[in-house]
Amino acid sequence: ITVSVTTxxxxxxxxxxxxxxxxxENLRSGGIEEILALCGGCCSCATCHVYVDDQWLTAMxxxxxxxDDLLDTSGAREANSRLSCQIPVTPELHGLxxxxxxxx
Ligand code: FES
Numbered sequence: 068i069t070v071s072v073t074t075x076x077x078x079x080x081x082x083x084x085x086x087x088x089x090x091x092e093n094l095r096s097g098g099i100e101e102i103l104a105l106c107g108g109c110c111s112c113a114t115c116h117v118y119v120d121d122q123w124l125t126a127m128x129x130x131x132x133x134x135d136d137l138l139d140t141s142g143a144r145e146a147n148s149r150l151s152c153q154i155p156v157t158p159e160l161h162g163l164x165x166x167x168x169x170x171x
Pocket of ligand 1: 115150152
């Protein structure tokens, strides 16, 4: 499963992601250290914030109220914002493209 990630320096990197793990875990294990994921994936830190490419928005799982509330605390929230720890990687997401959100 290939995921394309654009980091804060504007570079784009393709990662091989493993299904059954969250997008956050896959980004971290793929060396994207800008994704701090301070809370370890329990939806309480918002340091795993990414922007999902518009064409992939419909493929995303629905957003929980917790995720929505946490994103609201971010000054960098956009319409395509998601917390990557809340997105399980599935084979259907092959080709997914995301951008790391700016530091808040
Ligand atoms: Fe903390 Fe996603 S890792 S909210």
